[in-house]
Amino acid sequence: xxxxxxxxxxxxxxxxxxxxxxxxxxxxxxxxxxxxxxxxxxxxxxxxxxxxxxxxxxxxxxxxxxxxxxxxxxxxxxxxxxxxxxxxxxxxxxxxxxxxxxxxxxxxxxxxxxxxxxxxxxxxxxxxxxxxxxxxxxxxxxxxxxxxxxxxxxxxxxxxxxxxxxxxxxxxxxxxxxxxxxxxxxxxxxxxxxxxxxxxxxxxxxxxxxxxxxxxxxxxxxxxxxxxxxxxxxxxxxxxxxxxxxxxxxxxxxxxxxxxxxxxxxxxxxxxxxxxxxxxxxxxxxxxxxxxxxxxxxxxxxxxxxxxxxxxxxxxxxxxxxxxxxxxxxxxxxxxxxxxxxxxxxxxxxxxxxxxxxxxxxxxxxxxxxxxxxxxxxxxxxxxxxxxxxxxxxxxxxxxxxxxxxxxxxxxxxxxxxxxxxxxxx
Amino acid sequence: xxxxxxxxxxxxxxxxxxxxxxxxxxxxxxxxxxxxxxxxxxxxxxxxxxxxxxxxxxxxxxxxxxxxxxxxxxxxxxxxxxxxxxxxxxxxxxxxxxxxxxxxxxxxxxxxxxxxxxxxxxxxxxxxxxxxxxxxxxxxxxxxxxxxxxxxxxxxxxxxxxxxxxxxxxxxxxxxxxxxxxxxxxxxxxxxxxxxxxxxxxxxxxxxxxxxxxxxxxxxxxxxxxxxxxxxxxxxxxxxxxxxxxxxxxxxxxxxxxxxxxxxxxxxxxxxxxxxxxxxxxxxxxxxxxxxxxxxxxxxxxxxxxxxxxxxxxxxxx
Numbered sequence: 001x002x003x004x005x006x007x008x009x010x011x012x013x014x015x016x017x018x019x020x021x022x023x024x025x026x027x028x029x030x031x032x033x034x035x036x037x038x039x040x041x042x043x044x045x046x047x048x049x050x051x052x053x054x055x056x057x058x059x060x061x062x063x064x065x066x067x068x069x070x071x072x073x074x075x076x077x078x079x080x081x082x083x084x085x086x087x088x089x090x091x092x093x094x095x096x097x098x099x100x101x102x103x104x105x106x107x108x109x110x111x112x113x114x115x116x117x118x119x120x121x122x123x124x125x126x127x128x129x130x131x132x133x134x135x136x137x138x139x140x141x142x143x144x145x146x147x148x149x150x151x152x153x154x155x156x157x158x159x160x161x162x163x164x165x166x167x168x169x170x171x172x173x174x175x176x177x178x179x180x181x182x183x184x185x186x187x188x189x190x191x192x193x194x195x196x197x198x199x200x201x202x203x204x205x206x207x208x209x210x211x212x213x214x215x216x217x218x219x220x221x222x223x224x225x226x227x228x229x230x231x232x233x234x235x236x237x238x239x240x241x242x243x244x245x246x247x248x249x250x251x252x253x254x255x256x257x258x259x260x261x262x263x264x265x266x267x268x269x270x271x272x273x274x275x276x277x278x279x280x281x282x283x284x285x286x287x288x289x290x291x292x293x294x295x296x297x298x299x300x301x302x303x304x305x306x307x308x309x310x311x312x313x314x315x316x317x318x319x320x321x322x323x324x325x326x327x328x329x330x331x332x333x334x335x336x337x338x339x340x341x342x343x344x345x346x347x348x349x350x351x352x353x354x355x356x357x358x359x360x361x362x363x364x365x366x367x368x369x370x371x372x373x374x375x376x377x378x379x380x381x382x383x384x385x386x387x388x389x390x391x392x393x394x395x396x397x398x399x400x401x402x403x404x405x406x407x408x409x410x411x412x413x414x415x416x417x418x419x420x421x422x423x424x425x426x
Numbered sequence: 427x428x429x430x431x432x433x434x435x436x437x438x439x440x441x442x443x444x445x446x447x448x449x450x451x452x453x454x455x456x457x458x459x460x461x462x463x464x465x466x467x468x469x470x471x472x473x474x475x476x477x478x479x480x481x482x483x484x485x486x487x488x489x490x491x492x493x494x495x496x497x498x499x500x501x502x503x504x505x506x507x508x509x510x511x512x513x514x515x516x517x518x519x520x521x522x523x524x525x526x527x528x529x530x531x532x533x534x535x536x537x538x539x540x541x542x543x544x545x546x547x548x549x550x551x552x553x554x555x556x557x558x559x560x561x562x563x564x565x566x567x568x569x570x571x572x573x574x575x576x577x578x579x580x581x582x583x584x585x586x587x588x589x590x591x592x593x594x595x596x597x598x599x600x601x602x603x604x605x606x607x608x609x610x611x612x613x614x615x616x617x618x619x620x621x622x623x624x625x626x627x628x629x630x631x632x633x634x635x636x637x638x639x640x641x642x643x644x645x646x647x648x649x650x651x652x653x654x655x656x657x658x659x660x661x662x663x664x665x666x667x668x669x670x671x672x673x674x675x676x677x678x679x680x681x682x683x684x685x686x687x688x689x690x691x692x693x694x695x696x697x698x699x700x701x702x703x704x705x706x707x708x709x710x711x712x713x714x715x716x717x718x719x720x721x722x723x724x725x726x727x728x729x730x731x732x733x734x735x736x737x738x739x740x741x742x743x744x
Contacts, residue, residue, distance in 0.1 A: 080707045083495050104495075104710045113496045195602060197688055254580035256691045257602025262579065392709045403692035406604045 040330045042070035043085075044096035045078045047280065048317055051351040058346060059337050066330065079105045086115045086322070093325035094334055097144050099315035100135035100386030101426070102394055107320065111138035112426075117321035117328065119143060124339035127357055131378075132315040135386045143320055145335045147344055148353035150316030151279050151297070151371040151380065152206045154190065158294040160270035168274075168298050170306040172241070179250035182273050190245070191272035192255035193263030200401035201394065202276050203245070203300070205384060207238040209310035210302035213381035220387035223422065230415040230422070239411045241302065243404060256405055264288065276300060282367045283352035295367045299374065313371060313380030316353050389426040396421040487716045494712030506717035516718065518693055519701040523722075526612055526697060527676030534616045534672050535665070538623025543653075545624070546631045556628070563622035571685030574614040575601065578686075604694035607687050611695060614682055619675070623668045630664030631657070666737040670730055677726050698722045 044052060049072045056068045071092075073081065078096070082105060085091035097116070098106040110116050118141050119125055125142040126133075136144045156168050164185045169175040182189035193199045211234040213219055222228035230236075245251065252258065252272065264281055266272040268288035275281060282295050289295070299311045319338060321331045337343040344355040345362045354372055355362050364372050374380050385394040400414035409417075488506055492499035510516045541559055545552045562570065577583045578600035585597040600610040634657050642652050680699035683689065689696035689704070696704075698718060706715025 076707070083707075087495050087497075104708060109495070109710065115495070195687075195690070197690065254599040254602045256604075257578075257580045257599035259575075259579075390710065392711070395704065395708055399690070399692050402690045403604075406691045406694075408604055408692055408694075 037327055037330060038066055040066065040068045040094065040327055040334055041092035042068060042094040042319075042334070043078065043082055043092045044070065044072050044317075044319075045075050046072045047075075048072060048096060048351070051317065051347045054350045055338060055343055055347050058343070059334060062337070063333070068334070079103075086110065086113070089324050091115070091322045091324070093322055093327050093331035094319055095322055097318050097320045098386075099132070099144065099146055099318045100382070102385035102388035102391055104391050106386075106391075107136060107144040107318065108138045109426075110320065111141075111143040115323050116143040117323045117325065117332070119145060119321065119332070119335065122332070122336060122339070124336070124357075127339075128315075129357065129375075131313070131380060131382055132356055135315050135382060136318065144318045145320070145339050146315035146318045146356040147338050148316035148348045148351060149313060149356050149358075149375055150353055150383075151311050151313040151368075151374070152202055152276070152383070153279075153297045153311055153371060154206070154274045154276050154300050155267065155281050155285060155295055155297045155367070156274040157267050157270055157272075157285070157289070158296050159292070160187070160267075160273050163270070164273065166273065168296070169301060170309070171301050171304045173304050175301055176244070176248045176250075179245065179248045183249045187270075188252040188266065188272035189250045189274065191258070191263040191266040191275045192251040193258045193260040193275075194255040194402060194405055195258055196260040197395075197398040197402075199260050199263070199277075200398050200405075201385075202278070203242050204235070204238045204397070204401070205312045206276055206300040207241055207302040208235060208384060209312050209381040210299075210308055211235075211237050213384075214308070214310040214379075217381075220382075220384075224387075224389070230418045231412065235415055235418075236411050238302070239401075239404065239414060242401070243411070246405060256402060268293070279353055279368055279371060280351065282365065296370070297367050298370050310379045310381060311371060311374045312383055313375055314382040314386060315356060317347065317351065388422060390421070390424060392421040392424060393418055484716060485720050487713050488720045490713050492713050493710050494706065495710070499713075502713075506714050507721070509714060510718060510721060515693055515696065515701060519696045519698050522608060522695060523677055523679075523697045523699075525608065526615075526679055527673050529609075529612050530615050530619075530676040530679075531669060531672045533612070534620050535623050535668050537616060537620040538668065539627050541620060541624040542627035542631060546628060556625075559621040560625055561621065562618045563625075565618065567618065567681035568685055570614060570618050571682040574610075574617075574682075575686045578610055601687055602691060604691045607691060608695050611679075611682055611686055614686065615676075615679065618682075619672070623672065626664050626668050626671075627661060630661040634660045662737070666734065669737060670733055673733065674726055674730055677722065677729070 042052070042056075052070055052072070056070060060066055060068060069092075072078075082091060082095055086095070095110075096105075097110055100106055101108045103109065107116070120142045122142070122145075124145065125136075128136060128146065132146050132149070136142050136146055154168065161167065164182065164187055166178060166181055166185070169178040179189040192203075215234075216222070219228055219233065223230075246255075252266070258266075263272070263275050264277075264285050265288055267275045268285045270293075275285075279297060282297055285295060286293070299309045301309050303309070319335055321328065321335055325331045338347060339357075341355070341357075341359045341361055344357065345359070347353075348355045348362065352365055352368070354364065354368060354375060358372070358376060385397075388394060396418050400409060400417050403409040404411070404414055487499070489501060489503060490499040491502050491505075545555045545559070549555075565573075579585075580599050580602065582600075584600065588594065588596050598606060601607050638656055639652060642656050647655070678699055679697055680703065683695055683697055683700050684703070687695045689700040699722070702715045702718045702722065704715075705711045705718065709715075
């Protein structure tokens with residue numbers, strides 16, 4: 001009898017502990033700012049921190065008594081954590097999302113699951129340029145707010161270029177000639193940090209606007225309609241030109257053993273004359289380069305007709321409001337601030353980008369003047385992955401480019417792998 | 427493998443040969459046997475609630491098409507497991523995983539054993555050497571990965587040292603060359619955990635009876651024969667534990683691979699673990715990732731128990 005009582009007691013205690021643990025999980029799920037209307041929670045990737053520091057300080061200054069708690073984490077960690085938080089109802093009020101599709105935390109992927117608030121009624125929702133508006137939408141409704149416009153191009157160390165007596169090429173033949181001239185001067189023409197996965201995509205992304213998406217703007221839709229494939233498109237030219245650059249000695253000796261940071265350091269030191277990168281690299285190189293180093297971001301030519309050259313330029317930093325936000329009104333107020341010329345310019349200025357909606361009050365960094373001009377002239381095309389149906393396509397591109405550079409595959413096989421990934425749909 | 431350092435003392439204790447029967451020990455065993463079985467219930471319930479149930483529930487996702495985010499999911503039976511059989515990336519990852527596990531198990535234990543024999547002597551600096559050789563095992567694998575990634579860059583310290591000694595022919599793009607990147611990772615893991623294996627072997631060596639060694643020496647047995655016929659049988663428990671830990675660690679290896687190459691160049695260093703991560707968290711193919719994880723867990727369990735029984739039998743018949 002005594003033993004039975006003890007057994008019953010221990011089971012009861014365990015059950016109580018278990019149930020209280022369940023209860024604790026539920027209450028912590030309310031998480032975040034606690035829904036007091038005065039504490040906003042926000043999460044983003046580490047790259048956004050400098051800009052967030054600036055805009056959050058300004059937002060708090062304009063909204064006395066409001067607190068903004070924000071966390072930033074590395075890209076992989078951010079995607080993993082935020083997806084888990086969204087599915088368990090514990091995500092922050094405002095979340096960083098990627099424009100369009102093709103990424104586990106992309107606007108359409110998250111909106112499709114019903115995790116983002118419909119922002120179509122906000123005044124700024126219809127003000128985006130044609131290149132940005134579609135990637136903020138899902139099923140015709142606006143679910144995210146793009147704050148910046150980002151571009152991909154060759155970031156030249158103009159100080160090193162002048163010292164070597166070279167000028168940036170404007171045609172494809174000129175580019176190959178530039179590579180051999182740089183080599184003759186003991187410099188690398190284009191430093192390539194292909195050990196870092198996402199860097200591998202930047203050269204195809206800078207060539208395909210001129211080769212594929214400019215001549216045929218409906219190519220993304222054609223792919224979606226199964227009327228076009230990577231294999232049967234000028235993507236093959238883009239990847240062949242990538243290999244031509246390698247054969248012409250445009251890159252340093254070991255691109256697959258060089259990572260993103262090392263590639264920027266080489267340009268900052270003047271050991272390499274340029275690097276094909278996103279605009280944020282301008283700020284990163286500036287931090288490492290000797291004072292007075294002049295940088296300039298220019299398009300990468302893909303044909304011998306300079307007037308045909310286009311750039312990859314698209315919505316950059318983008319935010320959405322958690323559909324289950326505890327402080328939804330405050331979250332929308334914050335996003336509205338980000339979309340105001342004041343918030344957008346402050347964000348873009350700090351992040352060395354351009355505002356998503358061009359405006360005259362923005363003072364552009366001279367290194368990004370050409371990108372801004374291309375944006376105004378409509379000579380940019382969205383980053384390709386923003387229109388791909390799943391994240392696997394982009395990851396496959398990373399992998400096949402590394403295989404191509406290592407001589408482990410050929411262009412035809414690489415494009416077939418990308419087609420297979422694309423055909424798996426959303 | 428990553429939590430291995432925290433278990434070192436307990437494992438080392440377990441690796442030491444069991445002392446001969448003691449009356450006091452027998453009394454303790456008797457007392458333990460007398461403890462009511464239901465005393466284990468609170469801990470068992472906690473284990474079930476925190477580990478077992480979430481694992482079982484998680485495994486259930488392998489039979490669905492859940493993407494890790496959506497509110498809905500459909501039961502798809504064994505479809506995810508069938509995909510695994512026809513996925514070329516999956517087959518490649520299995521091969522890499524086995525290569526890594528096998529090479530780490532062999533090299534790490536050989537090096538660990540040699541180190542243990544080397545420092546199980548009366549040289550003055552033996553304690554300092556033991557600490558120095560064990561130190562890498564207490565560093566987090568992620569930090570080790572970054573350290574060696576930096577050393578193995580084309581302009582890194584390894585190539586610089588080789589160049590300094592005129593060995594330029596041996597200079598390589600250690601992590602950028604798809605043919606050797608896998609082995610560069612193996613070398614990093616062996617560097618980190620050979621000292622850990624050494625500690626377990628050392629614990630085993632403490633139990634080798636000096637009088638038997640001395641007797642064999644007087645009988646004319648050389649160093650190799652003394653090791654093979656006297657030391658090796660006494661090390662059987664340590665060998666069992668070391669082999670099991672290193673093969674499990676090798677099969678599950680993730681941190682160093684992810685930090686040093688992320689599975690690249692291409693897919694040349696992708697393992698089961700990196701592929702699980704990529705599918706679950708980068709491709710949004712959560713169920714497929716779980717299916718792969720389930721297969722890996724079953725595979726590790728079968729291999730470990732088979733190895734344990736095999737080596738345990740050998741140890742018992744020494």
